[in-house]
Amino acid sequence: VTSEAPQPRSRRERPAKSALTGPGIVATAVEIMRGEGLGRVTMRRLAHELDTGPASLYVYFRNTAELHAAVLDELLGEVDLSPAAEPGEWRDRLVRVLTSYIGVLYANPSLARTALVVRPRGRHYLDLVETLLAMLHEGGLATGRAAWALDMLLQFATRALRAVDEHRYPRTAAAREELFSGTPETRLAWNFQVLLNGILATPVPR
Amino acid sequence: VTSEAPQPRSRRERPAKSALTGPGIVATAVEIMRGEGLGRVTMRRLAHELDTGPASLYVYFRNTAELHAAVLDELLGEVDLSPAAEPGEWRDRLVRVLTSYIGVLYANPSLARTALVVRPRGRHYLDLVETLLAMLHEGGLATGRAAWALDMLLQFATRALRAVDEHRYPRTAAAREELFSGTPETRLAWNFQVLLNGILATPVPR
């Protein structure tokens, strides 16, 4: 079950001295996750797979949570962002991207749990945020509402956004201030109003 | 930090032979959680606190997840359901109960994580569901929409409802079929439509 492609890092073929690299480690971690679930992606198990001791991995990851976050972001690279650039209603395209996001998360349930716990800040996650914000702007939402809406849409399946790389993601950076505006109570109240207004405005199909 | 009230189950005062009871075990587990977080509520730690070995606890809980679920439900007893019976707008009262629910969850973040992972089925959780359904009905929502809305409102902070005690919770039982109607895709699509309709209908305050 665990050996589909030739393993580049098998214990057999590698020299005694390992050449650890961040991406290589994450790739191996993803392999373990696909084969056995995130619960088996432990420092010790991963180190064993890489023919080294667990201590070696602490050069690359401060702790296990950081390792899992790296695995999550790697998987987020599979989210299909292409609908954003296609023709058609922005709402439909937005839903297509979000559905792809949820699909990736729920393809591996243990991973979905991580997404609910860690605060993502990896490249792929930020690409997703930037793409979603672009579509909300396209839909005519002002910065403030777009930021809150983004937050809510993602929180709906996962959790709130925390930090962004301002340089790399201009639109995200622009929305940042709005993203953190308001008290937690105000935002929560707004969230519930959105839900209730939406519920009242949206009959169940059929 | 961990000793505020006199500990009824301290190792000192108890006889050699312990008298374990389900509620007693959960109470001790809650104590540990409040003092040190859910991460320290382990079979071994809890057994130590109860002056026994971890194996003894497997009579009461099939595994650690079940233990944590019991702790969660115990805490859910603190959710303030009283707004449901007060006068005033049903929307306001609904939001007050939901806010109390979220408040309880987020008062202990490690507990909130559990709520996202386990499928609650305890007494206190079912009381909450029944109360929320009553207010949605009061608001004029037909059974189908109320069921889906309930699901969505709770999922917004936690996760989907799974099973209910039909006898004890008549309204929940009545909504049950609706609660599971539709394909997952249909429900997801409806959820997104609700969110987007709500977002478009709800300007940010100020």
Added chain:
DNA sequence: ACCTGAACACCGTTCAAGT
């Protein structure tokens, strides 16, 4: 039925020491 000691098979993380 309930409770137990002991064992099995794991964990995360740190540290002093090497290169």
Added chain:
DNA sequence: ACCTGAACACCGTTCAAGT
């Protein structure tokens, strides 16, 4: 800077045996 062996302080769960 990167890598390591070894140690410390934990885990969940099962099982045979007791009451």
